[in-house]
Every structure is written in structure tokens, then in C-alpha cells.
Amino acid sequence: MPRRVPVVLVAGHLGAGKSTLVNHLLRRADGVRIGVVVNDFGAIGIDAMLVAGQASSVTSLADGCLCCTTDANGLARLLAELTAPSARLDLVVVEASGLAEPRELVRLLLDAIAGEAQHAAYGGLVVVVDAVEGDAADDVVRLADLVVLNQVDRVDDPAPLLVSLRAAAPGPVLPVVRGAVDPALLVDPPARRGPPRSGQLSFDVLLREDLGEEHAHAAWDSVAVARDAPLDPARFAAFLEAGPVGVFRAKGVVRFPGAAPFVVQTVGTAIRVRPAPRSVDVAGARLVFLGAGLDAAGLESAIDACAVDPDPDPIRREPSLLPILRYEESDRVDAV
Ligand SMILES: Nc1nc2c(ncn2[C@@H]2O[C@H](COP(=O)(O)OP(=O)(O)OP(=O)(O)O)[C@@H](O)[C@H]2O)c(=O)[nH]1
Numbered sequence: 001m002p003r004r005v006p007v008v009l010v011a012g013h014l015g016a017g018k019s020t021l022v023n024h025l026l027r028r029a030d031g032v033r034i035g036v037v038v039n040d041f042g043a044i045g046i047d048a049m050l051v052a053g054q055a056s057s058v059t060s061l062a063d064g065c066l067c068c069t070t071d072a073n074g075l076a077r078l079l080a081e082l083t084a085p086s087a088r089l090d091l092v093v094v095e096a097s098g099l100a101e102p103r104e105l106v107r108l109l110l111d112a113i114a115g116e117a118q119h120a121a122y123g124g125l126v127v128v129v130d131a132v133e134g135d136a137a138d139d140v141v142r143l144a145d146l147v148v149l150n151q152v153d154r155v156d157d158p159a160p161l162l163v164s165l166r167a168a169a170p171g172p173v174l175p176v177v178r179g180a181v182d183p184a185l186l187v188d189p190p191a192r193r194g195p196p197r198s199g200q201l202s203f204d205v206l207l208r209e210d211l212g213e214e215h216a217h218a219a220w221d222s223v224a225v226a227r228d229a230p231l232d233p234a235r236f237a238a239f240l241e242a243g244p245v246g247v248f249r250a251k252g253v254v255r256f257p258g259a260a261p262f263v264v265q266t267v268g269t270a271i272r273v274r275p276a277p278r279s280v281d282v283a284g285a286r287l288v289f290l291g292a293g294l295d296a297a298g299l300e301s302a303i304d305a306c307a308v309d310p311d312p313d314p315i316r317r318e319p320s321l322l323p324i325l326r327y328e329e330s331d332r333v334d335a336v
Contacts, residue, residue, distance in 0.1 A: 004329075005083040006123030006187050006267070007092040007109055011102035011140060016128040017150035018095050021179030025093060026065055028217065031190060032183045035066045035082040035092040037075070039099055065089075072100045076112035083120040091123065091187040102127070102140050123186060124248065124267040128179070129165065131155045136164035145268030146248045146291075147173040148181055171268055172246045172292035174218050182217035185248060185290055221246070221294040225303050227284040230255045235306040237323035243269045244302060246294040252287030253280050257308050258318035271327040 010018050022036055059067045066089065070078045075094070082092045096105055106125055113120045124145035129138070131151045141147060147169045152158040158175055165173045174181065183189070233256045240250070248267070253276050255261045261276040264287070276282075284307075289299055308319065 004119055004121035005089055005092055006121050007079055007083065007094060007113075007117075008123035008186050009094050009096060009102065009105050009109060009125045010128065011096035011105065011125060012128030012148075012150075013130065013133070013138075014097075016130040016134070017148075017179050018097060018128050021126075021128055021148060021150070021176075021181055022093055022095050024179040024181065025091075025183050025186075026067075028180075029065060029183055032091055032187060033065055033089045033190075034183070035068065035087065035089040037068050037070055037078060037082070037092065037094040037099075039069055039071060039095075039097065070099075072104075072108060075099065075108050076116055079109070079112045079117040079120050083117055085119065090190050091183065092120070093186075102143060106143070121265075121272065122267055122270045124171075124270075126181075126186075127169075129161075131158050131161060131175075134161055134165070136161065136168040141165060141169050144169050145171045145270075146185075147171065148179065149173055149175045150179055151177070153177045166293070170243055172248050172294075174220060174292045176218040180217050182220060185220045188251070220248075220290065220292050222291075223289045223294045223296045223299050225285065225287045225289070225300050227303055227307065229284045229307050230257045231285055231303070231306045232256070232308045232319050233321050233324040234319060237271075237327070239302055239306055240264075240266055240271050241269060244289065244299060246291040247289045247299075248291040250287060250289045252285060253282050254285045254287070255282050256319070256321055256324060259321055262324065272329045273324055273327045274329055 010021060012018050022038070025034055026036065066082065066087070068078055068082065079092065081087060082089055094105065094109070096102055099105060100108060102125060109122060113122060125143055126146045126148060127140050127144035128148045128150050129141065131149055132154050134149065147165050149158060149162060149165060152175045162173060162175060231254055236254065250264070250266045252264055253261050254264050261280055261282050262273045263276045263280075265272045285303060287303065
């Protein structure tokens with residue numbers, strides 16, 4: 001069953017550190033195969049990562065990653081190609097510079113997903129803010145599913161900007177140096193790949209040996225919540241729609257009364273559900289939240305508040321599934 005491939009948009013002002021972030025993801029991919037879409041190869045220092053051949057419109061990088069150039073007109077077609085199962089990518093990252101405004105880019109992506117890029121999924125709008133020049137009043141911050149507060153090494157105290165960004169942004173704010181965002185925050189690392197072949201130093205490993213000075217990934221949080229009672233569809237949908245504090249994405253399996261379990265995935269307030277495979281059986285909820293500044297106790301009590309009312313009237317009808325089913329993704333991919 002082909003997975004949908006998340007497409008993450010990276011936006012931010014000139015010099016904020018978008019290319020540095022994209023570079024970090026590529027260099028620290030750790031087995032996650034990434035397709036990068038830029039409109040200028042030079043910007044991401046591609047020379048350092050070229051494995052073979054000259055930069056054409058699609059260039060293979062270390063560890064199965066790809067780098068592509070396009071303009072806004074070619075984006076949907078390129079996303080369809082990059083997210084097709086034959087490309088074997090786990091994540092696609094689009095650097096906004098010069099392609100389109102972030103709001104327009106989100107619309108282009110959603111149109112592409114609804115149209116020809118049927119194996120793509122919305123992976124979130126990541127906005128890079130520079131700790132020196134950054135401004136929490138910036139419009140784009142209010143659109144961000146994740147704010148990366150970059151260049152914190154260049155200020156004495158990033159706390160005031162961090163606090164105002166946290167107040168302004170709907171999603172979490174992650175302070176970093178040199179765009180050091182862990183790819184695992186953006187996508188689940190694939191389990192399918194075997195151990196590296198022995199006796200051969202891969203290009204990826206060689207690259208990493210060159211990274212002595214590069215900062216490790218910024219710390220991010222994950223919180224797992226497991227409950228044995230089914231959840232009320234309307235309450236759970238309202239919880240997800242509100243965008244729980246600090247959560248960038250969430251995933252898990254949830255059972256609602258009178259129905260088989262559903263797989264639930266969110267990025268920001270973009271919600272996707274689909275019936276769980278038959279092999280998955282839960283009595284209630286198994287959820288993992290990923291983000292920054294997560295409140296574990298708060299998430300647990302929020303999920304408790306989604307539980308169906310105890311001692312239901314035996315003749316009462318089950319709560320409607322509609323609040324959840326409206327987020328059901330089409331089965332045109334999973335039925336293949
Ligand atoms: N000190 C410091 N410098 C950084 C950091 N992140 C990026 N830089 C530097 O800041 C400059 C701009 O970074 P880029 O990644 O090119 O920024 P960008 O947002 O891609 O820029 P444009 O593509 O021009 O919009 C580069 O010289 C980077 O080396 C950081 O965390 N700390």
C-alpha cells in the first residue's frame with residue numbers, strides 16, 4: 001500500500017536561513033530520502049553534495065535524495081513526480097525563495113494534492129525566522145505550522161522574541177542554530193531499509209565526518225497518550241481543530257463508538273483520517289504528538305475530556321461519526 005509522501009514548505013525572509021535548514025535536512029537525512037525543490041541549485045551548496053553528473057533539473061544526491069528546480073508553474077507536475085511511489089522518497093521539501101508567496105505556495109500545494117499529486121500529503125508550512133531581524137508581527141508567522149527561530153547564536157538573549165513568536169504563531173516555535181531541524185520531526189523515519197553494506201563508506205557517512213562543527217539537531221518533544229475507552233468523534237475533532245499547544249504533528253489510531261478504528265494524522269490543523277488496516281486493533285486511542293514545548297499532562301487531560309460519556313443510555317444512538325468522516329482522505333491512493 002503506497003504511503004502518501006509529506007510535502008513540507010519552507011518559507012522565511014531573505015537570509016533567515018531557509019537554505020541552511022534544507023542543507024541540514026539533506027546532510028542529516030539519516031536514511032530519510034528527501035526530495036528538495038528549489039529554484040536555484042546554487043543556493044543549497046549543491047556542489048558539496050553532488051554524487052554523480054552535472055546539475056540538471058533533477059539531480060541525485062547522497063543517500064537517494066533528489067534535488068530539483070522549478071518555477072511555480074511546474075510545481076504541481078514536479079510534486080506528482082517526486083511523490084510517486086517510483087521515486088521512493090519519504091519527504092519532499094520545497095524552499096519558497098522565488099517560487100511564490102507562502103500563502104500562494106500553500107494553495108498551490110493543496111491544489112496539487114487535490115489534483116495530479118495524488119500521492120502527496122500536506123506536510124506543513126515551516127517558517128524560518130532570523131533571531132536578529134525577526135519580527136513576531138510578521139504575517140507569515142501567523143500561517144506557520146512550525147516556526148524555526150534560527151541564528152539564536154547571534155543574539156545574547158533570544159527569549160523575548162521566542163515568547164512573542166509563541167504568542168503569535170499557531171504552532172510550535174523551535175529555537176535552532178544553523179537550521180538544525182531533525183528530519184524525524186517532519187516525517188517518520190522509514191523502517192524498511194536494512195543496515196548499510198559493510199566494507200564501504202557511503203558518501204553520506206563521509207559527508208557526516210565533515211560535519212564536526214555542525215550543531216546537533218535542536219531538541220523537540222514527543223508525547224504518547226494511550227487510552228482504553230473510545231473517543232467521542234465531535235469532541236476529538238474539536239480538539240484537533242483547535243490545534244493543541246506546541247503540537248506540529250500528531251499520529252495514531254483511534255476508535256469511536258460503533259465503528260472500526262481509524263488512523264489519524266495531523267500537521268498543524270490539517271487533519272487526515274482513514275480506516276485502520278484490519279490488523280490494527282485498539283479499544284480506545286493510541287496517539288503520539290510531536291512538537292516543541294509540549295504539555296504532556298495537558299494533552300492527557302485533553303484526550304480524557306474527549307472520552308465518550310460513561311454510562312450511556314442503552315437506547316441512545318451512537319454519536320455521529322460525521323465530525324471525523326469529513327476529514328477522511330480519498331481512497332484513490334490506498335486502494336491501489
Ligand atoms: N551565525 C549563524 N549564521 C547562520 C545561521 N543560519 C544561517 N546562517 C548564515 O546566514 C546566511 C543566510 O543563510 P541562508 O540559509 O542562505 O538564508 P536563506 O533564507 O536561504 O536566504 P535567501 O535564499 O537569500 O532568502 C548564510 O551566510 C548562513 O551561513 C545560524 O544559525 N547562525
